[in-house]
Amino acid sequence: MQNRAAPAWTSDHFFAGARACIPVAISVAAYGVVWGVLAKQAGLSLLEVMLMSGLVFAGSAQFVALDLWTATPSTLPIGPIILATLIVNLRYLLLTATMRPLVRPGTEKRSAAAMWLLSDENWAMTVGEMAKGRGSIAFLVGGGATVWCAWMVATVFGRLIGSAIDDPTKYGLDFAFTATFLALLLGMWKGKADLLPWLVAALVAIISAKLIPGSWYILTGGIAGSFAGAIAERRRGYAHQS
Known part of the structure; x- marks a missing residue:
């Protein structure tokens, strides 16, 4: 069903999203340097760095791709890289679906194209705005533009200085990726009700990482946490009705 109350695209919403994502963009830039x-x-x-960062624009998938990358083009495992990227990015099916209430009638194609700029960071900021009765596709795109620019500049910079930094862990840059998501989680915390799906997602992800090779733990953890949250929400709904 189309949501006719969805806000219209305005430059104010775009720049509001761009400003709101500046803090997380700084963290994104930090682990972007590591990736570079x-x-x-x-x-x-x-x-290759510019094309991958500019077109793929998915930090976790790009880190996974690096694990499979070989210096010799003739032996580059194209199939496994594409499959790994697909698996890691499947979560975006869930993330983009949550943006449906912001799509105005007649703007479906443009809104779908705008989802290319969706990342974990600007998605989390937009969801936070939606919880406050605000949020828009323009806000999402503005935040995405900020994050994209930060990611592009940082990864290119990291590639250029790669010869000078032999060990990113020496400077604590390897923790930037984790720190960004911890900050996003804390910003989305609404109360004890969030604890169950988070714990389920973390537990399933840890077990999957131990038992299943590759990056399946990202997908299994996300799906398990989503199901746990949906079940908990339904039970709360039944409790309120009774």
Whole structure:
């Protein structure tokens, strides 16, 4: 069903989203530098770094791709890289679905195209705005533009200085990726009701990481947490009705 109360696209919403995502964009830039450094060590050229960051624009998937990358183009495992990227990014099916209430009638194609700029960071900020009765596709795109620019500049910078930084962990840059998501989680905390799905997601992800090779733990943890949250929400609904 189309939501006719969805807000219209305005430049004010766009710039509000761009400003709101500046703090997380700084964290994104920090682990973007790490990715750029690792990309240099993996043998990616500057052009390859620019194309991957600009077109793929998915930090977790790009980190996974680096694990599979080889310096020799003739032995590059294209199939496994595409499959790994698909698996890691499947969560975006769930994330983009939550944006449906913001889509105005007649703007479906434009809104679908705007989802290319959706990332974990600007999605979380937009969901926070929706919880306050605000939020819009323009807000999402504004935040996405900020994050995209930060990611592009940081990964290119990391690639350029890759020869000078032999060990990113020495500077604590390896923790930037984790720190960003911890900050987003704390910002989305609404109360004890969030604890169950978070714990379920974490537990399933940890078990999956131990038992299943690759990055399946991201997908299994996300799905398990979503189901746990849906079940808990339904039970709360039944409790209120009774």
